[in-house]
Amino acid sequence: MEEEKNNVDNFLQSVCRFVSTEERAQDIQDELRDHIDSYIDEYIHDGMNIEDATSKALKQMGDPYYLSNNFKENISNNRRIFIVGLTVSFMAILASVNIYGYINNIYTFSDIFMNLVFIILNIPIIVLLLKTHKKSKKLDTSNPVFYIQSYKTSTWYENMLKPIKWLCIFSFAINLIPDFNIFDLLSKSEIIFEYLNTITISIMYLIMIIVFYTASPKSQNNIIYPEGILTFESFIPWDKISAYRWVKEHSKNKAIYSIELKFKKKPSSYKYSLRSQLIKVSSSQINLVDEVFKSNGIDKRQCF
Template sequence: MTKKRNPIENFLQSVCRFVSTEERAKDIRDELKDHIDSYIDEYTTDGMTIEDATSNALRQMGDPDTLSSNFKDNISGNKRLFVVGLIVSCMVIFLSINIYGYMNNIYAFSDIFICMIFLICYIPFLITLIKTYRKDIKLAKENPIFYIQSYKESAWYENILKPFKWLFIISFLLNIIVYFTELNTIPKNKILYETLETVPLLTMYLIMIIIFSCLSPKVQNNIVYPDGILTFQSFIPWNNIAGYRWVKQHSKNKVVYSIELKFKKNSSSNSFKVSSYSQFIKVSSYQMNLVDEIFKLNDIEHRQFF
């Protein structure tokens, strides 16, 4: 059985190369593996050797490139435009209310100034998403090499972001509850003032919730192209990567892996993250050898430590 494992694994990996999650890839692999084993049992019963039976079984399964197209996940770049549109809408509401409040002597100039600083902080994030969307359109004309399969378990860096995300979600909900609870007790001439105080705060919380949701790799689809890796937030050319290392951790009694990319100091890959000098991507354990091969092919050094 050892002799037939490599060609079978290569076949299954080729079929699942356009599947974006480890869980779906495993279901497909298990189903196809059952069919392959059935064919092998039939051929060996007829007197074939394991090697010949394996070759015939894989031939019987069909062309892996054709099968990979059938199982290909549909990844749309329009999600970036949706996020940009949502954040811009929140920013317009936030700015409009502050300007209205200032013109009606509800807000001071300092409030408008703080509002502008708050909005300016999000412009780099929006510009990066728009640039990535435009790059995605150009790359759509090319054939990707494979999708990097993620998994549902949370990595350590996701666990760091999660409390902040939930803090904003809870704050958002509490402010809505408090506003509608006190609405009946507020004098009519004070309702406008309270609304102008509450809505900007809600839009600020909503923007932060959207951004933290985008930063979570669970919503990201990472696609490997001949020229680099397309993530949700940026395109990373191979020549911008100085090296990479594997990060291993235990999550829910399961060993999971992430790859840390170390960027060159003059790298132009500036996605909106804590450090523009490195980035983590979750990778299925089934794809570790495949990822190693593509990095080796592009002369990127594998390191144990940074």
């Protein structure tokens, strides 16, 4: 009986290999499992044993790899370009405002220095997303092995980011409400200074909100390819990973699993990608992910 159950589970997992969230995969599997169970009951009623009935029921359902294409989610690459375009536009406006203020003696160099540092610190994110977009376009010509199914349920580090993100949004809204009562007391140059400050701070908040969005696991679509793992912000070749380990957490009385990757010491642009984040993985895919890492010669560790 256990073997038949495993055969059904493996069939359903193969059908849902191109589904990116555990919740949607569970809905599909529940529906298909009802069909399989009805076939099994029918064949057992006709005199078959459980093993033969299960085997015939799965054959009746069809090829799981063919069926998986019917449920395949279309993950667009344009989202990265949209994020890059939006961020670059905000950075260009921020730079223009500061240059305008400096040229017109509204800002001193010390006023614009931190803003320029802020822009420079965000450039690596832009470069990384562009590299990933270019790589993802190449990978479009090859077939993925499967999608890593994630959760909609938030983990502790996502919950920790929420108040910070909302603080940025609230502060951004506050900065859009200028205090017109004091403008009568200010000179023209001081009014321009206040307006430029409002624009500068608002744009910086907007960029920070975008960065929080890209860092959130909920925005990730992680795909396993024969060459490596494609995440939203980077592509990680198998030969860049030295080891991995599983991390188990609990949120809302539910166990949530994530995989943490350790990169080889050789400097690489890929090392940046997952330095401070984990890949959330459905519990039903743990064995599948273990097999993929094992086949690529990557060690499983208890701790790093």
